[in-house]
Amino acid sequence: xxxxxxxxxxxxxxxxxxxxxxxAFGADARALxxxxxxxxxxxxxxxxxxxxxxxxxGKVRKKGWKSFRQGYAGDARNxxxxxxxxxxxGVGFLSLAKPGKIPxxxxxxxxxxxxxxxxxxxxxxxxxxxxxNYEDMEEFDHxxxxxxxxxxxxxxxxxxxxxxATPLETAGKSVYEKKILFLRKDILYLLxxxxxxxxxxxxxxxxxxxxxxxxxxxxxxxxxxxxxxRKGSRTTVLLKEIAFDRPQPANxxxxxxxxxxxxx
Amino acid sequence: MTRIRxxxxxxxIPLPVSAQGISGxxxxxxxxxxxxxxxxDPWLLGxxxxxxxxxxxxxxxxxxxxxxxxxxxSDEQGNLDFDPADRRLRxxxxxxxxxxxxxxxxxxxxxxxxxxxxxxxxxDGYSPADAFLPRDLSDPFSDEKLPLWAVRLSGQEGTLxxxxxxxxxxxxxxxxxxxxxxxxxETEGLPAGTVFDEIDSGPPTDGFxxxxxxxxxGDWDLGAWGRFGVRPAPLLDFRLDRATPTPSGLIIPVERRxxxxxxxxxEASRIIGSWILRGEGxxxxxxxxxxxxxxxGALSAEKGFGDGxxxxxxxxxxxxxxVDPVLLFDRSILPAxxxxxxxxxxxxxWKLVWSVGLKRGDGLVKGEAGYNLTDLWKVTLGGELPYGSxxxxxxxxxxxxxxxxxxxxxx
Numbered sequence: 001x002x003x004x005x006x007x008x009x010x011x012x013x014x015x016x017x018x019x020x021x022x023x024a025f026g027a028d029a030r031a032l033x034x035x036x037x038x039x040x041x042x043x044x045x046x047x048x049x050x051x052x053x054x055x056x057x058g059k060v061r062k063k064g065w066k067s068f069r070q071g072y073a074g075d076a077r078n079x080x081x082x083x084x085x086x087x088x089x090g091v092g093f094l095s096l097a098k099p100g101k102i103p104x105x106x107x108x109x110x111x112x113x114x115x116x117x118x119x120x121x122x123x124x125x126x127x128x129x130x131x132x133n134y135e136d137m138e139e140f141d142h143x144x145x146x147x148x149x150x151x152x153x154x155x156x157x158x159x160x161x162x163x164x165a166t167p168l169e170t171a172g173k174s175v176y177e178k179k180i181l182f183l184r185k186d187i188l189y190l191l192x193x194x195x196x197x198x199x200x201x202x203x204x205x206x207x208x209x210x211x212x213x214x215x216x217x218x219x220x221x222x223x224x225x226x227x228x229x230r231k232g233s234r235t236t237v238l239l240k241e242i243a244f245d246r247p248q249p250a251n252x253x254x255x256x257x258x259x260x261x262x263x264x
Numbered sequence: 265m266t267r268i269r270x271x272x273x274x275x276x277i278p279l280p281v282s283a284q285g286i287s288g289x290x291x292x293x294x295x296x297x298x299x300x301x302x303x304x305d306p307w308l309l310g311x312x313x314x315x316x317x318x319x320x321x322x323x324x325x326x327x328x329x330x331x332x333x334x335x336x337x338s339d340e341q342g343n344l345d346f347d348p349a350d351r352r353l354r355x356x357x358x359x360x361x362x363x364x365x366x367x368x369x370x371x372x373x374x375x376x377x378x379x380x381x382x383x384x385x386x387x388d389g390y391s392p393a394d395a396f397l398p399r400d401l402s403d404p405f406s407d408e409k410l411p412l413w414a415v416r417l418s419g420q421e422g423t424l425x426x427x428x429x430x431x432x433x434x435x436x437x438x439x440x441x442x443x444x445x446x447x448x449x450e451t452e453g454l455p456a457g458t459v460f461d462e463i464d465s466g467p468p469t470d471g472f473x474x475x476x477x478x479x480x481x482g483d484w485d486l487g488a489w490g491r492f493g494v495r496p497a498p499l500l501d502f503r504l505d506r507a508t509p510t511p512s513g514l515i516i517p518v519e520r521r522x523x524x525x526x527x528x529x530x531e532a533s534r535i536i537g538s539w540i541l542r543g544e545g546x547x548x549x550x551x552x553x554x555x556x557x558x559x560x561g562a563l564s565a566e567k568g569f570g571d572g573x574x575x576x577x578x579x580x581x582x583x584x585x586x587v588d589p590v591l592l593f594d595r596s597i598l599p600a601x602x603x604x605x606x607x608x609x610x611x612x613x614w615k616l617v618w619s620v621g622l623k624r625g626d627g628l629v630k631g632e633a634g635y636n637l638t639d640l641w642k643v644t645l646g647g648e649l650p651y652g653s654x655x656x657x658x659x660x661x662x663x664x665x666x667x668x669x670x671x672x673x674x675x
Contacts, residue, residue, distance in 0.1 A: 055610045056610075057610075059610070059611075061636070061639050062639050085639040085640065085674065086287050086288075086289065086640070086674035086675060087642070087674055089287055104480075112383050113381055113382065113383025114383040114384070114385075117485065117533065117535065117540060119535045119538060119539070119540050119566075119567075119568060120535065120538075121537070121538035121567075121568060122538075122568030122573075124568075124570060125568050125570060125571050125573075125608075126570075126571045126608060129608060231610075233610070249324075249371060250371045250372070251371050251372045251420065254372070254420050255420065255425060255478075255480065256372065256374075256418065256419065256420035256425055259418075260326070260366070260374070261326075261328070261380075262319045262321060262326045262328055262366075263321070263326060264321075
């Protein structure tokens with residue numbers, strides 16, 4: 001009887017230790033992500049992106065967009081306007097974050113002269129022929145995820161925290177079951193995201209942020225690579241003309257502006 | 265022969281050098297038909313287009329101009345006339361598609377003036393709010409919208425958007441050659457060989473005024489609109505009293521007139537689960553004996569499947585039309601069910617559209633696949649298959665069954 005009690009105590013102790021460790025790591029992960037957000041938050045960001053989409057057969061397509069952002073993470077408002085190639089020139093994308101919820105998103109198609117709302121369930125569709133989907137175009141907001149520190153790992157010689165982020169049900173339906181984030185330890189900057197769709201044991205997509213530089217006093221990756229590991233394709237975005245904290249026109253992030261043909 | 269030369273000339277024009285603010289395309293398109301309605305309908309048709317657009321923005325002011333040059337190897341093309349408002353019966357080889365200036369009066373209020381295109385309504389496939397805007401039906405399957413000369417004031421205050429449009433001159437619907445495979449008019453009771461002589465009656469000079477309000481509340485997008493003025497779709501008067509007998513048959517003059525119409529409408533869309541539902545309703549009033557009133561509704565449902573989208577639209581008119589609805593153009597297909605499936609692929613995209621007239625069961629199946637050879641070159645293969653009762657709006661076009669192949673270079 002005493003032996004059974006001893007065994008039960010050991011099991012309880014082990015469970016409690018696991019629970020405390022998980023809570024401790026969870027708290028650490030949240031604290032790290034909060035600190036990361038505090039460090040990298042900017043009032044605005046704008047850049048011009050040169051996109052290269054390479055499909056599994058090696059066929060290359062080029063695109064270009066201009067991107068404007070006001071706010072950050074959970075309060076971000078984004079406007080993207082394609083400038084190249086001609087077949088997508090003028091296509092606009094507006095995303096307005098809602099705290100703790102899926103953002104409202106619209107796509108403006110010049111051929112229709114009107115905007116179309118993106119349904120939450122359509123967020124897995126390719127974003128204008130790239131390897132990004134509509135959910136990938138959202139700013140990462142850790143408040144919409146349950147997060148846990150999984151450990152540490154070096155990427156390209158840079159020590160990183162490895163954090164598992166699981167979408168919260170209350171934040172709306174996500175395309176992904178979980179995301180594994182690699183946060184560079186010294187500057188708390190995201191270097192890689194492994195994206196797992198429902199039921200996947202291996203990541204179906206991988207986002208790599210490279211060529212990290214300090215511009216206007218802020219760290220920023222000048223090269224993004226989204227790999228679709230299932231399709232074998234990848235999209236690279238090279239960021240140019242990056243600027244932070246520049247005042248944006250008051251109505252840039254409105255449906256009226258999205259519908260302005262030829263506008264930014 | 266002159267048109268064939270023009271088409272060849274368009275294809276031989278040196279490609280313009282890409283410049284900042286200038287975009288456009290050169291396209292050559294060929295159609296092959298399965299049958300002919302009469303000797304004037306060609307078996308093969310060529311269509312060459314050169315389109316250039318210039319855009320300039322400075323201090324929030326946007327100036328846009330575009331020009332289209334085209335050659336068509338059929339009688340759908342008119343003479344090289346000065347027709348800045350697309351008021352002639354046939355397409356002129358040179359036309360201005362855009363010529364507009366947009367000025368920001370305040371950060372949230374824009375004034376746009378000149379020649380531009382409007383896109384109203386919410387439902388795809390058929391929208392009562394969009395249906396009053398002029399169309400060019402020279403190619404009855406392409407559903408090409410015509411630009412307008414107009415002044416537009418548009419703005420946003422909070423979640424409310426508003427748009428007021430004054431169009432001082434009517435741009436009428438452009439119809440295909442009457443009696444051709446694209447506009448086969450019933451000649452029952454008339455002797456064989458009867459042809460129609462389309463009179464360029466001249467549309468009225470005054471246009472229309474319209475106001476639209478839109479608001480977004482969470483997952484709801486709501487809207488209301490009203491308009492008054494000249495309806496751009498013509499009413500046809502077949503002047504049998506002035507028919508002229510000839511050795512080959514009767515020649516019947518066909519005149520056009522344009523009715524005045526007032527209309528109000530509402531629109532709403534909402535995300536429900538994985539669907540986006542859109543609905544529109546419009547009440548249209550006219551004292552014209554042939555046009556009458558209409559109560560038109562449209563309901564559409566859209567769902568995404570990865571890179572594909574399914575769209576289903578149901579639309580109808582609750583009131584009977586005083587004349588055969590085929591003669592009322594935008595109301596001709598009502599009631600109808602339109603189902604469309606389109607998908608983006610690594611190599612390009614494809615779409616399949618099935619429209620069915622619910623009154624006579626006739627329909628139209630359209631399919632098209634576009635292959636991107638490069639970022640700039642694209643080849644498109646497609647076909648249109650109208651079927652069913654010849655009394656229905658789709659079945660009547662059965663002699664226009666065709667396949668098409670197009671090659672486009674964009675810059």
